[in-house]
Amino acid sequence: MTMQTKPRILILGAGYAGMICAKKLSKKLPPEQAEIILVNKHSYHQFLAQIHEPAAGRNDFEDVRVEIAEVLDLNRVRFHKGIVSSIDRERQQVHLSDGTVLSYDYLIIALGSEPEYFGIPGLADHALTLHSLNGARLIHTHIANALARYKAEPEQKHLLTFVIGGAGFTGVELATELADWLPELARRYDIPVEKTKIINIEAAPCVLPGNDAFLCEQAAQIMAAKGIELITQDPIHHVESELVCLKSGRQIHTGTIIWTGGVRGNRVVEASGFPVQRGRTPVDAFNRAQGWENIFVIGDCSLPFGPEGKPLPPTAQVALQQAEHVGENLVNLLTGQPLTPFRFIHRGVVASLGRRYAVGKVKKYRATGLIGHILKEAVAIRYLYKLGGLPLVIKKGLLA
Amino acid sequence: MTMQTKPRILILGAGYAGMICAKKLSKKLPPEQAEIILVNKHSYHQFLAQIHEPAAGRNDFEDVRVEIAEVLDLNRVRFHKGIVSSIDRERQQVHLSDGTVLSYDYLIIALGSEPEYFGIPGLADHALTLHSLNGARLIHTHIANALARYKAEPEQKHLLTFVIGGAGFTGVELATELADWLPELARRYDIPVEKTKIINIEAAPCVLPGNDAFLCEQAAQIMAAKGIELITQDPIHHVESELVCLKSGRQIHTGTIIWTGGVRGNRVVEASGFPVQRGRTPVDAFNRAQGWENIFVIGDCSLPFGPEGKPLPPTAQVALQQAEHVGENLVNLLTGQPLTPFRFIHRGVVASLGRRYAVGKVKKYRATGLIGHILKEAVAIRYLYKLGGLPLVIKKGLLA
Structure with missing residues (x-):
């Protein structure tokens, strides 16, 4: 811990995990309890699970991103636009590519993933x-x-x-x-x-x-x-x-x-000395980097394990649940409550199969065709609602 | 002349020159007087002088083309979609790339131009x-x-x-x-x-x-x-x-x-044995290929001369006037009237300089800015009106 009057929480990455975690913390932690800083490469948050749609001509690219300032209260969360180049765990500092150094008391690494080419030539x-x-x-x-x-x-x-x-x-x-x-x-x-x-x-x-x-x-x-x-x-x-x-x-x-x-965790994690498996660093039951009580890792660059010790896949669903969990736990930690372990709840999967069709499995229920499509939209709407309330849902056209 | 009961007029190319010539002939020549065939690579006519607009994001590509069937009476003009590969002047035949051979009594070559690279390497x-x-x-x-x-x-x-x-x-x-x-x-x-x-x-x-x-x-x-x-x-x-x-x-x-x-005349003209200067074949005072009384050449692949023997430039304005002239003269020819020589009337020039600005000179008048822009639009409207009447002008959005 540094000698600051109030602890500083530094969140790296504004993907699904980072955004929802920042949102949760900004709502639950009063300003006097902690400073929150969010670092991201872009000023916007992108809906990565949906970008195949505008890539292939459905909807507009503006429908799959939102300015961070629009959905986070930047009076509460300080936003710093920058690219993380390394994490110094000993000094509790994060280095950005423009030379900026940010110190932290609690670090939340949500730097996402990048393509894995498996060494296939060319x-x-x-x-x-x-x-x-x-x-x-x-x-x-x-x-x-x-x-x-x-x-x-x-x-x-x-x-x-x-x-x-x-x-x-x-x-x-x-x-x-x-x-x-x-x-x-x-x-x-x-x-x-x-x-x-x-x-x-x-x-x-x-x-x-x-x-x-x-x-x-x-x-x-x-x-x-x-x-x-x-x-x-x-x-x-x-x-x-x-x-x-x-x-x-x-x-x-x-x-x-x-x-x-193929995907692998963001290379910054490995380059900063964290142990990794395909770029993802294993986390404990509290989504903490192994051996570091003040470092949480969530989303695609983390490697969490399910109840039977089976690794969970790098999906938005896992990332969102981790984000909520870490948000809750940090509040617990700063208010002297006990931490609760992470328990992933598999809510099912839905894959869109073009513009008007999707296929999904939610618990024992199977959905195909238009029903699947509606289910997929519902997942997207649920997320937008969580992120920015009804205005964002309407703005991104999902209720039109 | 072949032994057909009525002469066949074959028009090669549906650019500015070919289209206006076909339009004129179809209006002025009753069906019993001549058969008219128009050959073009595409089923549409493109407004070449305007394609820089959609190329750079103004308007839609559909605004700079029109289906030939929409503006020509195809009961009167037979349309043949094909690519001209050579012209056999002796046999009075035109060969298309798909093997089709079309014979003619009168030929109107309006095959346009292609880029000239002046041998600049790469x-x-x-x-x-x-x-x-x-x-x-x-x-x-x-x-x-x-x-x-x-x-x-x-x-x-x-x-x-x-x-x-x-x-x-x-x-x-x-x-x-x-x-x-x-x-x-x-x-x-x-x-x-x-x-x-x-x-x-x-x-x-x-x-x-x-x-x-x-x-x-x-x-x-x-x-x-x-x-x-x-x-x-x-x-x-x-x-x-x-x-x-x-x-x-x-x-x-x-x-x-x-x-x-740089532009040069369509290579088919040179490859078919016509004498050329940068791909354009010199024409006589009646826009006829030198030495061939039944072959007219108009537009960018022709090389017409002004009153002082100065070559006219390959512009849409020259092409349109040649097209009207050849149309008139063919009617004269088929109705036993004397031919009239071509006399180019320089109507001025207008260059668009972006979306809301143009500069022009018409006779002694100079136009700039929005006035120039309106003048440029007027030229386009005048052309559309000639081609397809008011419906086409409205359809292509120029009066919107």
């Missing part, structure tokens, strides 16, 4: 990723540009093939969304949509690997119905410029390679 | 051109993609530099239009517009070379006011990927090179 150099609003916008303009390039040079037929590597949630949601966008886009560029092709490549034997068989089958069916070619059990071997080579030897010429097949 | 490979609707759409998506790429890789600062080679009408109109679009586009991608840069390069000592000094000065002033860097008397020496090298030795790193610095 992949990082040639693939786009759906990992940020900026990445999503690039995918959007890149796809439109591919069609425009094809019209200018019709012999370049590979420009009409779109390859998505990885058929987890992100890959499947993007592929189906793209399948719904291409007819509209092809019409705009006077291209027969039959000439376009979406290929989704997955190393595992099925789509949405690791999920309920019902979800996997439903998703595969819908994808087939939308004309998406699904390649399973044939991992990407290497990637060259406009060429994807699979382990089987198959070669796919394409103007667009989007990699959704 | 230019054709690395530059985009504003020479068709498809080219304009590619410029549009390419520019948006450059900004999106920059956001994803902010060290690639050259992506924010946009180089336009050539400061004739097309170059100046595109540069100013782009200057009006960039603030909006930069905002959309969260980029400070001050970081973007437009450079217009001209080999001649001034912009709009060959035009009235008043126009040149006005244009240069407006361009400077819009923050466009104008480089004159420093031709492009060679071009590499994302690099423009000038004769002076100056090197410009850029993600976007657009070449507007």
Whole structure:
């Protein structure tokens, strides 16, 4: 602890985890009890779980982000725009890329994830990723540009093939969304949509690997119905410029390679000396970094464990529950109450499969089609409501 | 002449010249007097003089084209979609790229122009051109993609530099239009517009070379006011990927090179054996190919001469007057009237300088600013009215 009159809580990252934690703390902790500082690369918070929608032409990019100042009381939470470059646990300091040094009493690391390329040669150099609003916008303009390039040079037929590597949630949601966008886009560029092709490549034997068989089958069916070619059990071997080579030897010429097949925790965590597994640092039952009582790690860069010691996946659902939990516990800590251990409640999953269809499983209930779609929207609405109340829900158009 | 019962008029190309000629003939020649066939690459007619507008974000691409079927009576004019590959003057036949052979009694060549690169190394490979609707759409998506790429890789600062080679009408109109679009586009991608840069390069000592000094000065002033860097008397020496090298030795790193610095007649004309100067074949006083009484050549692929024997420039204004003239003369010819020689009437010029400004000179009158802008719109309206009457003017939004 430093000699400050009141403790300083420093939150790194304004993704799902950081935002909800900041929101909780700002509501529950009176100003005299703690100072709260939030550091983020951008002045806005992005709805990462939804960016596949505008990436593939549904809605506007403004619908998937909100200015932090709009949803947090910046009189209560001090916002510092900056990029975290390292964490000095011994000195209780965080270094930003612009040279700023911020000290803390309590640190909440919510720095999220980045793409994991598994060392596949050429992949990082040639693939786009759906990992940020900026990445999503690039995918959007890149796809439109591919069609425009094809019209200018019709012999370049590979420009009409779109390859998505990885058929987890992100890959499947993007592929189906793209399948719904291409007819509209092809019409705009006077291209027969039959000439376009979406290929989704997955190393595992099925789509949405690791999920309920019902979800996997439903998703595969819908994808087939939308004309998406699904390649399973044939991992990407290497990637060259406009060429994807699979382990089987198959070669796919394409103007667009989007990699959704892997995530890892933000590299800052590992670089700062935390032990990691694929960039995620294991946390204890209180979402604390192992061995550090004043450092909490939540969201994709943390590695929490379920009741049977099984690692929890890096999903928004886990991140949000961790954020609430750490918020509560910090309040407990600062008010002399005992800490409560984290217990993840699996609320189910919903995957959108294009503009008007989704498939989900909530407890024992299965939802498909429009019902699934409504469920998916409900999840988004619930989140927006938590973040910014009804005004934000209305503003982002989800009730329109 | 073939042994057909009625002569066949074959019009190649549905640009400004071909469309207006077809329109005139279809109105003035009763069906029993001649068959009319129009061949064009696309099913639509594009307003080439305006495509810089949607290329740089003003209006929609649909505003600068119209389906040929919408403005020509296709019961009167038979439309054949195809690409002309060669003209056999001896056999009076035209070969299309799909193998179709069309015979004619009278041929009207209105195949337009294509970019001229003057042998500048690398230019054709690395530059985009504003020479068709498809080219304009590619410029549009390419520019948006450059900004999106920059956001994803902010060290690639050259992506924010946009180089336009050539400061004739097309170059100046595109540069100013782009200057009006960039603030909006930069905002959309969260980029400070001050970081973007437009450079217009001209080999001649001034912009709009060959035009009235008043126009040149006005244009240069407006361009400077819009923050466009104008480089004159420093031709492009060679071009590499994302690099423009000038004769002076100056090197410009850029993600976007657009070449507007030269046009030449469609290569089919030269390849078919017509004598050419920069792809344009000289025509006689009746806009006929030299030595061929049944072949008329109009628009950018023709080389007509003014009263003092000075070649006329390849502009829409010349093309439109030639089209009307040839239409009239063919009617004269088929009804036994004498032919009248072509006399070009210079009606003045107007250059748009962005969204709300234009500069023009009509006879001794000079127009700038909004007046110039209205004049420019008036020219466009006049053309639309000629082509498709009031409905087309309204549809394309020019009276809105």
